[in-house]
Amino acid sequence: MIDIQTEPIDPEEVLSSVVNPLGGAEVLFLGRVRSETDGREVVHLDYEAYGDMAQSELEDLVQQVRGANDVLGIAVSHRIGRLKVGEIAVAVAVSAEHRPEAFRACRWMIDKVKERVPIWKKECFEDGSKWVVEHP
Amino acid sequence: MIDIQTEPIDPEEVLSSVVNPLGGAEVLFLGRVRSETDGREVVHLDYEAYGDMAQSELEDLVQQVRGANDVLGIAVSHRIGRLKVGEIAVAVAVSAEHRPEAFRACRWMIDKVKERVPIWKKECFEDGSKWVVEHP
Amino acid sequence: MRILLFAGLAEAVGQSQVDLVQGASTQTAGDLEVRIREGYPDLAKSPFRIAVNRVYAEANDPVVDGDEVALIPPVSGG
Amino acid sequence: MRILLFAGLAEAVGQSQVDLVQGASTQTAGDLEVRIREGYPDLAKSPFRIAVNRVYAEANDPVVDGDEVALIPPVSGG
Numbered sequence: 429m430i431d432i433q434t435e436p437i438d439p440e441e442v443l444s445s446v447v448n449p450l451g452g453a454e455v456l457f458l459g460r461v462r463s464e465t466d467g468r469e470v471v472h473l474d475y476e477a478y479g480d481m482a483q484s485e486l487e488d489l490v491q492q493v494r495g496a497n498d499v500l501g502i503a504v505s506h507r508i509g510r511l512k513v514g515e516i517a518v519a520v521a522v523s524a525e526h527r528p529e530a531f532r533a534c535r536w537m538i539d540k541v542k543e544r545v546p547i548w549k550k551e552c553f554e555d556g557s558k559w560v561v562e563h564p
Numbered sequence: 565m566i567d568i569q570t571e572p573i574d575p576e577e578v579l580s581s582v583v584n585p586l587g588g589a590e591v592l593f594l595g596r597v598r599s600e601t602d603g604r605e606v607v608h609l610d611y612e613a614y615g616d617m618a619q620s621e622l623e624d625l626v627q628q629v630r631g632a633n634d635v636l637g638i639a640v641s642h643r644i645g646r647l648k649v650g651e652i653a654v655a656v657a658v659s660a661e662h663r664p665e666a667f668r669a670c671r672w673m674i675d676k677v678k679e680r681v682p683i684w685k686k687e688c689f690e691d692g693s694k695w696v697v698e699h700p
Numbered sequence: 701m702r703i704l705l706f707a708g709l710a711e712a713v714g715q716s717q718v719d720l721v722q723g724a725s726t727q728t729a730g731d732l733e734v735r736i737r738e739g740y741p742d743l744a745k746s747p748f749r750i751a752v753n754r755v756y757a758e759a760n761d762p763v764v765d766g767d768e769v770a771l772i773p774p775v776s777g778g
Numbered sequence: 779m780r781i782l783l784f785a786g787l788a789e790a791v792g793q794s795q796v797d798l799v800q801g802a803s804t805q806t807a808g809d810l811e812v813r814i815r816e817g818y819p820d821l822a823k824s825p826f827r828i829a830v831n832r833v834y835a836e837a838n839d840p841v842v843d844g845d846e847v848a849l850i851p852p853v854s855g856g
Contacts, residue, residue: 439576439579439592440575440576443575443592443594447596447650449598449599449649449650450598450599450600451596451598452595452596452597452598453593453594453595453596454592454593454594454596455591455592455593455594455670456575456579456590456591456592456594457589457590457591457663457666457667458579458589458590458591458592459588459589459663459778460583460587460588460589460590461588462585462586462587462588462661463585463586464586475777476706476707477777478704478706478751478754478770478772480754481751481754481755481770481772482777484754484755485754506777506778513585514583514585517777517778518777518778525598527593527595527671527674530593531593531667531670531671534591534667535663535667538663538778541777541778542775542776542777542778543775544756544775545775545777546706546751546770546772546775546777547775547776547777547778548706548707548708548773548775548776548777549776549777550707559707559708559711559773559776560776561708561773561774561776595856611855612784612785613855614782614784614829614832614848614850616832617829617832617833617848617850618855620832620833621832642855642856653855653856654855654856674856677855677856678853678854678855678856679853680834680853681853681855682784682829682848682850682853682855683853683854683855683856684784684785684786684851684853684854684855685854685855686785695785695786695789695851695854696854697786697851697852697854
């Protein structure tokens, strides 16, 4: 599963898509809209993507993870559009025989998503909004 | 949530129990019964716990994680009794503001569970069984 | 040549794409960047990378007519 | 003094607890270990740690009558 979607992300679905009978370990990462940032209350976030390129970058990253022979399954789903506080923006799931590989690949994937994939978020507050530029 | 239970583990429930409005990152680890070990087909696993001590160790570990002020929520659930291939043996969920702390605390917790908590598994094959002693 | 803009760059310019006449001075992604920064004062100092056909381009990667060119401001997904 | 056994240790001995008469030679967890290894040949070379009142004990931790003592073979949860 490699998805960029406007509908809410179902973590169970992302996780289920990687389950493998040989897998003893799964790691799921969820990125969620926080209620505040730098002490300011967030009303909602607007996510925008360069859809075709984002999909292609995700596919490329997933291929890189799959190329490492110690990963049995990987899935990534990113939501775009308007997200409320508490909603899931991104989910990454990895299945591997043992936990070190599962943790490592999941962490690598979310780091790369945040570093490379052309998706942007705008934080909207009561009194204004701004595009986020840092990588937290 | 700190559980040692004979009923199946619901990952969604473990995850939900840590969600926090200030949390931007959640990491869920699932340990699952693999279909084979060292090339031998596994029929099922029997988990046994020194229940009172296991609960107390888990509570102690959870307190240690909570003492680190960068973790917003943590939950751990371990199943005991007879588990079939593909079933979830253990789940650890962590919520934090940002992902490094969430990954770090989740990994630390599952490592400590496997190192300290008095729970044992016996692998049952078609032609015999043995208590597992390694820490994979 | 049509150039796609996103996020803060699109807002800065007020549109989601701009047009640039291609010619001898726009043979590479690096050339394009120079032309864009000169031609659009709103983008003169904005940080961005150039993508050609949905792949991040290096400065000396060639750009030809018909390529899908986009300006990618610092990403912030997740 | 009753001593709880688990997993492979319980199987080796064939029961989930054993009794040890407490006395001058069983003042500490370390003493207990020696007595157990002497008294139960099945446990002589088995790896285990001792827990007293549900906490891992060090060799010189005291053990008194009424304590809950258990032998903890290498754990394998998860």
